[in-house]
Amino acid sequence: MNKKLLCLIFFFSSFTFYNLAYCQELKEKQTLAQILLELEKQYDVKFSFETKTIEGISITPLRHGLSLTQAVNQLKLDTNLNFEILSNRFIAITPQKVTEVQNSIQHLEEVVVTNYLTKGISKTNNGTIEADTKAFQILPGLIEPDVLQIVQNLPGIISVDERISNINVRGGTNDQNLILYEGIRMYQTGHFFGLISTFNPYLSNDVTVSKNGTSAKFGNAVSSTIAIQNTDNLSEKTSGGIGGNLLSVDGFAKIPLSKKTELQLAARRSYTDFIVSKTYDSYFDRIFSDSELNTSNAINTQLALDERFIFYDFNAKFLYNINDSSKLRVNVMNMYNNLDYKQVYTTTNNDFQETKSELNQISFGTSATYSKRLKDGTNLSAQAYYSNYDLDATNNNISNNQFLKQENKVEDYGLRFDISKVLSPSLKINLGYQFNEVGVTNFEDVTNPNFTSLTKEIIRTHAIFGEVVRYSQSRNTYLRLGSRISYFGKLQKLIIEPRFAFNQKLSDYFRLEILGELKSQSITQVIDLQQDFLGIEKRRWQLANTNNIPLIKSQQVSAGVSYNQNNLLVSLEGYYKNVNNITALSQGFQNQFQFTNDIGSYTVKGIDFLINKRFNNFSSWLSYTFSKNDYHFENLNNGNSFSNTLDLQHVANASLTYNIDNFKIGLGLNWHSGRPYTTPSTTQDNSNNIIEYASPNNARLPDYFRTDISVIYNFKFSKGVKADIGASVWNIFNQTNIINRYYTFNSDDSMVEINNRSLKFTPNLSFRINF
Structure with a gap:
């Protein structure tokens, strides 16, 4: 150098x-x-x-x-x-973004790779990947900066069933991800039952993703951490925007109330209850194709159908800069999904029947954060938050006087204190304490025959954490060592979780990164029956206990090298991940283990590869992940390992984007090998109405392939007003992709194969005005 x-x-x-x-x-x-x-x-x-x-x-x-x-x-x-x-x-x-210390500025966490995939996405020396939605330009298939769609373009992150509410990070299930919105833990992340992010893309500003080597201040999730923050700086003047696409309309505003205060507002609502678009049809078909509301596989003949589906979300943030060294932030959010579904049909006996079904998902959260910077460079902060998630469904068969009601409710109260101090330009310490009380309620009420069940469990958790961040004087070596110590009251368990992140600059263009962590988790999602909540939402939250749902534990280590010169980035990272104490009920088995519970583990070994080249106005990248993900349950499959239902051994994405002045276009190819599934045995005993299966996950679905495109054009609408027009197509060639396969009986007790298709040809249009 x-x-x-x-x-x-x-x-x-x-x-x-x-x-x-x-x-x-x-x-x-x-x-x-x-x-x-x-x-x-x-x-x-x-x-x-x-x-x-x-x-x-x-x-x-x-x-x-x-x-x-x-x-x-x-x-x-x-x-x-x-x-x-x-x-x-x-x-x-x-x-x-800087940290002020006694009239000097120190950077301990620094960006080491800019434009990681596209503009607005960068990688830091502490192992995290950051996305700035305001700087975001374009990704194939996206015309809005949907934060959870953006992160799925990162190597090692995918949704095996295309749902945002089911993001799988390095072979983990979605409930193993810690998703924070302004410090609020989220238990619902998707509208339209998982296909659209619940986070308003025009108020959200920063997204930080940690796949490994997570900071010790984050806990109670054994897979990734995704932290979403809205804009945190006061504006000098009022600004805002309104817009819409083929599913919803939205608006946001940033309103300075004084020199020290500001109010940020954002709202979005679907209009799918009175206007039906091609996008709505594709989404509806994708979600309801494998639910009990689907009529294509129904025993009876449908005569009439009336459906009504809406979603909305609302966000508000109050910013108050009390003085030069202290500030207060208050956030409120509300998310809502509602489906009304009415059917009239004839039975096999030519009788008329009418059913009314309703499904609601409601999330509410609020947080308040106070931070103070002392003169000696010490930063203090205190945060309190409340998160509420409520999922309920009713199915009323009016003709037969049968009624079913199900409810799953989560209440999460949290309090945390943080203290950090920069001791020198190369040394920083972070300390803190966190308290959480999480309560989960499950309710079920059935009439004719009558049955009622109500359970409620609570776990209180105390955690202390600390870490040291060290930078060498040459700024070539970064090291963070930390640990989190958690006590789970009801379980009477004390867990110590060390974490570390190491980044070494080997030369002008080469870097080495090594990450590791131990984690634990006391809340998970389970599936009691495949038809829970009308078969649309099949998972319900449940707390760990001392009986059949233990505390989940994980360990992970990864090492990678990267080369970055002349707008060329090449990175290669290998990882090992082991998660213990998972339950069979949380894995969604649709084979011989569907109604069997056991405690086991899964182990993932994999490699993430990325090459990204930028030239002139073009940016292109290719990412590839190879992984092997295996279960091990002591009492399933005779104790032998078998493939995880999320085991996608090969995943590849290739994209090309072009940006010139006000015009942007992106084209992307997505391919992965098929998921495992279990085939029926070649011999069946037809006398017991039970499907007999071959060895678990013994076969694989056909390979998945999808091509997406998106175009965005920006122009000046009038003085001080700008406009955006966007168009996208998901699955341009209408490729038939099977993302799940299982077997059941039809009306004449013969076995049938059910194939769940991915999204079909799905266009979308958007128009926005910003002022």
């Missing part, structure tokens, strides 16, 4: 004890404004910035012979500003 560059890195990272003799080669500094003017002439570009952003900044002139990209990267390093290349002509300069 160039001696002068080494000198600059050393100077800016450890200026409190630098050696003047080492920096004698430095040239006389110039103002940043002068340097930018020279670069504009040299490269025929234009820098866009607010004057106050670069005021008072002087740096050493750049050395000769640098490319534009190298010059911009050097400026990022020397100025601690964001330089975003908007096109081959324009470059935007904005302030970076």
Whole structure:
């Protein structure tokens, strides 16, 4: 590495004890404004910035012979500003997020890879991947910055059934993910029963994803952590936007109330209850094809159908900067799904029957966070939150006077305190305490015959955590060591969970990353019957106990290397993940183990590969994951291991995006090998009405293949008003993809094969106005 560059890195990272003799080669500094003017002439570009952003900044002139990209990267390093290349002509300069310490600025968590997949997605030295939805440009198949759709483009993350509410990270089930919205734990993440994210894409600002090496401050989830934050900075003027697509309309506003306060509002509502689009038809067919409301496999003949489906969400955030060193943030969110479904049909005896079914999903959450920065560089924060999730279904067979009601409710109260202190430009400590009380209620009421069941369980958890973050003086080595100690009151268990993250710069272009963690989890989703909640939502939350649902534990380690030069990124990461104490009821078996419970584990070994190349206005990437995911249950399959139902051994995605001025287009290919499923045995005993199966998960579905495209055009609508037009198609070629296969009996007691299809050809359009 160039001696002068080494000198600059050393100077800016450890200026409190630098050696003047080492920096004698430095040239006389110039103002940043002068340097930018020279670069504009040299490269025929234009820098866009607010004057106050670069005021008072002087740096050493750049050395000769640098490319534009190298010059911009050097400026990022020397100025601690964001330089975003908007096109081959324009470059935007904005302030970076910083931590202030006694009139100095220190960066302990730094971005090491920008434009990880596309603009707005970056990777940091602590192992997390961050997505800035405001800087996000385009991903194939997306015309809105849907945070949970974005994360599924990352290597090792996929939804095996295309539902946002069923994100699988390195072979884990969705309930093993910790999803936080403004510090609120979320138990519902999808509208339209999982196909659309519940988080408003135009108020959400930052998304942080941790697949391994999670910070010790996060707990009670054995797979990934996904933290979503809204904009946290006060605006100088009112701004907002309204828009819609083929499913819903939405709007948001940021309203300064004073110099110290601001109110942020966002709302969205579907109009599917009175306008039906092609998008709605595709979504409806995808979700209801394997539910008991589906008529294609019904025993009876349908005469009439009346359906009504709506969803909405509402978010509000109050920002109050009390003074220069303390602030208060208050958040409120509400999410709602409702389905009314009425049928009139004839039975095999030519009798008329009428049923009325209703399904509701409601989530409510609120949080309040107070933070204080002391003069000695210590940061204090306190947060309280409440999260409520309620899922209930009713099925009323009016003709036969039969009524079924089911309810699953989760209430989560949380309180946490954090303290962090930067001891030096290369050393930081984080400490904290967290308390949670989680209650789960399950209710079932059946008439004719009469049956009622009500259970409620509560677990209180106390946790303390601490970690040390260390940076070498050369800024080449990053190390975070931490541990979380949790006590689960009802279970009387004390769990110690060490975590670590290590990042080493090997040379100018190569980096090494090693991550590891132990985790535990006291709440999980189980399936009592495949027809729970009308077969649309088959999972219900349940707490660990001392009987048949133990505390889940996991261990994971990964190591990877990356190469990043001249807009080319190549990364390779291998991982090992083991999760113990899972229950068979949580795995959704639709074979000989459907009504059998046992305690077991799964083990995943895999490799994530990514290559990303940017040239001119194009960005292309190819990601590939190879993994082997196996179950082991002591009492299932004679104690022998067998393939996990989520075992996708090969997953590959290829994308190409093009951005020029106000026009963006993205094309993507998605392929993965088929899921395992269990075939019936070649010989069947027809006398007992029970399907006899071969060995579990002995066969695989056909390979999955899907092509997506999206286009976005931005233009100036009027003075101070901008507009966006977007169009996308999911599954352009209407490929028939089978994502699940199981077997059941039909009306004449003969066995039939049920194939659940993925989304068909699904177009979408959007139009937005921002002011």
